[in-house]
Amino acid sequence: MFDLPDHEILQLTKDHVFFTWSAQAKVNPIAVRRAKGVYFWDVDDKRYLDFNSMTMCVNIGHGDERVIKAMQEQAAELPYAAPGMTTKIRALAAKTIAEVTPHQALTKILFTLGGADANENAIKLARGYTGRHKILTRYRSYHGATAGAMAATGDPRRVVWEPNLMTGVVHFLDPYRYRSNFHRNNNDISEQDFARDYLNHLEEIIQYEGPETIAAILMESVTGANGVIIPPDGYMQGARALCDKYGIVMICDEVMSGFGRTGKWFAVEHWDVVPDIITMAKGLTSAYAPLGAVAMKPEIAAAFNETPFESGLTYTSHPVSLAAAVANIQAMRDDQIVQRVAGMGPVLKRMLTDLGEAHPSVGEVRSIGLFGILELVKDRKTKEPMAPWNSSSPAMNALKKYCLDHGLFLYAHWHTVLVIPPLIISEEQLKEGIDILDKALEITDKETHG
Ligand SMILES: Cc1ncc(COP(=O)(O)O)c(C=O)c1O
Structure with missing residues (x-):
C-alpha cells in the first residue's frame, strides 16, 4: 500500500x-x-x-483473521462516532466485557485508549464515589506513564518525574516472598501467616494514613513487569476484607494479568475475589487496536447518576477498537x-x-x-x-x-x-x-x- x-x-x-x-x-x-x-x-x-x-x-497471537476482518468491516461501516453517541459495537462490547468479569458483577464499562488512562479514570471514579483523596498502591508496580498513573506506579520509572505528579498516593510493600526482608530468617513460614504479615502491614498503613482519607487500594492482581509476584493465598481475600472494613474501593489493575494470561479471564479469580473496579487494556484487543476499559460495580456508576463524571476522551469507545475487542473475546471463547x-x-x-x-x-x-x-x-x-x-x-x-x-x-x-x-x-x-x-x-x- x-x-x-x-x-x-x-x-x-x-x-x-x-x-x-x-x-x-x-x-x-x-x-x-x-x-x-x-x-x-x-x-x-x-x-x-x-x-x-x-x-x-x-x-x-499474531495475524488472527477473525479480528482483522471484524476491524476491516467496522472501519468500512462506521470508523468513528462522538463520545456522547452510541453504536451497535459500543453496546455489544460493554455487554461482552461485563460478561467475563468475575461473577459478572462489574456491569458498567468506561472505555479508554489504554492501561494508563484506564487507571486514571478508575482513580477519579473512586475519589468521586468515596469523596476521599488518597490512593494506596504497591512499590513493585507499574500502572502507566501519564501523570496520575505514574504517581500510582511504585517502581523507579516514577521517581524521575517527581515531584510533578498527582498528589495523594501512598505506597506499601508487596507480598514478595523471595526477597521479603521480614522473613529472611524464616523461610518456612506458612502461606497464610506470610499473607497475614503483609495484610497487617497494609492495615497499619491504612491506620497511619487515616482510613477516612483513603479512596482506593489499587493493585496488580499478579504483579507484571516488577516480578510476576503471585500473591499468597489469603492475601487478595484479606485485601478485599480490609477494603470492606474501611469503605475503600478495591481496584485491580489487570492490564497485563487479564484476558487469559494466568489461566482465568482475570487473575483475581484465582482467589475468588470480586474487586469494585477492574482496569484492563493489552489483552482486551490482543493489541490489534488500542483500547482500555474500566469495569465497575453498578453502585460505583450510580454515584454519578445525578452528578456528571467530569472527564472524557475524544476516542473513547472507538468503534474499530471495540470491534477488535469483541472479535478477540469471541475468538478466545471459540478456541x-x-x-x-x-x-x-x-x-x-x-x-x-x-x-x-x-x-x-x-x-x-x-x-x-x-x-x-x-x-x-x-x-x-x-x-x-x-x-x-x-x-x-x-x-x-x-x-x-x-x-x-x-x-x-x-x-x-x-x-x-x-x-x-x-x-x-x-x-x-x-x-x-x-x-x-x-x-x-x-x-x-x-x-x-x-
Ligand atoms: C499492569 C499495567 N498497568 C498499566 C499499564 C499501562 O498501560 P498502557 O501502556 O496501555 O498505558 C501497563 C503497561 O505495561 C501495565 O503492565
Whole structure:
C-alpha cells in the first residue's frame, strides 16, 4: 500500500521518530515486517519466536483473521462516532466485557485508549464515589506513564518525574516472598501467616494514613513487569476484607494479568475475589487496536447518576477498537483459550523449574498460567541479583543478545527474564524458546560465585 524500500526504514526512523523509554542516540529497533501465530519476521526475513507477546499484549497471537476482518468491516461501516453517541459495537462490547468479569458483577464499562488512562479514570471514579483523596498502591508496580498513573506506579520509572505528579498516593510493600526482608530468617513460614504479615502491614498503613482519607487500594492482581509476584493465598481475600472494613474501593489493575494470561479471564479469580473496579487494556484487543476499559460495580456508576463524571476522551469507545475487542473475546471463547492456558500452565512451570535446576544462576522461578519469570542471581545463598536494582549488567545484556541473535524475543528486566508468550503457543514452541534460554543461561552461570 505504501512504498518504501526496506533499507530506508531504519534511516527514516532514526531521522524522524522519537522513541519512548529510550535515549534517542541508542535506539536500535527491530524493523518488523509481518507476524503470524507466535512468530514475527523482520525486513531481512529473520524469524523471531515471540516470548513476550510483543508488549505482553498479543494474547491470541499474531495475524488472527477473525479480528482483522471484524476491524476491516467496522472501519468500512462506521470508523468513528462522538463520545456522547452510541453504536451497535459500543453496546455489544460493554455487554461482552461485563460478561467475563468475575461473577459478572462489574456491569458498567468506561472505555479508554489504554492501561494508563484506564487507571486514571478508575482513580477519579473512586475519589468521586468515596469523596476521599488518597490512593494506596504497591512499590513493585507499574500502572502507566501519564501523570496520575505514574504517581500510582511504585517502581523507579516514577521517581524521575517527581515531584510533578498527582498528589495523594501512598505506597506499601508487596507480598514478595523471595526477597521479603521480614522473613529472611524464616523461610518456612506458612502461606497464610506470610499473607497475614503483609495484610497487617497494609492495615497499619491504612491506620497511619487515616482510613477516612483513603479512596482506593489499587493493585496488580499478579504483579507484571516488577516480578510476576503471585500473591499468597489469603492475601487478595484479606485485601478485599480490609477494603470492606474501611469503605475503600478495591481496584485491580489487570492490564497485563487479564484476558487469559494466568489461566482465568482475570487473575483475581484465582482467589475468588470480586474487586469494585477492574482496569484492563493489552489483552482486551490482543493489541490489534488500542483500547482500555474500566469495569465497575453498578453502585460505583450510580454515584454519578445525578452528578456528571467530569472527564472524557475524544476516542473513547472507538468503534474499530471495540470491534477488535469483541472479535478477540469471541475468538478466545471459540478456541477455549482460557482453559488452554490453565492446561499449559503446569507445562511452563515444569520447563522453568527444569531450567532452575540446571542453572546455578537461576535463584527462583515463578509462574501462573503463561506468565513466568526467572530471577537470576550471582549467589543463590545471598540472592545477590545478576544486575543491580533498576539497572542492567554485561551478563544480562549478553544473555539478551544471545536470545535475539538466536531468534528469541523476550523481556529481560534488571536481573529477571520474563516468559509471557502468546496464549496459543504449543508445547513444542514453548520448548523451542526454552531450549534457547537454556543455552543463554550458560552466560549468566559463568558469573555465579555461590
Ligand atoms: C499492569 C499495567 N498497568 C498499566 C499499564 C499501562 O498501560 P498502557 O501502556 O496501555 O498505558 C501497563 C503497561 O505495561 C501495565 O503492565
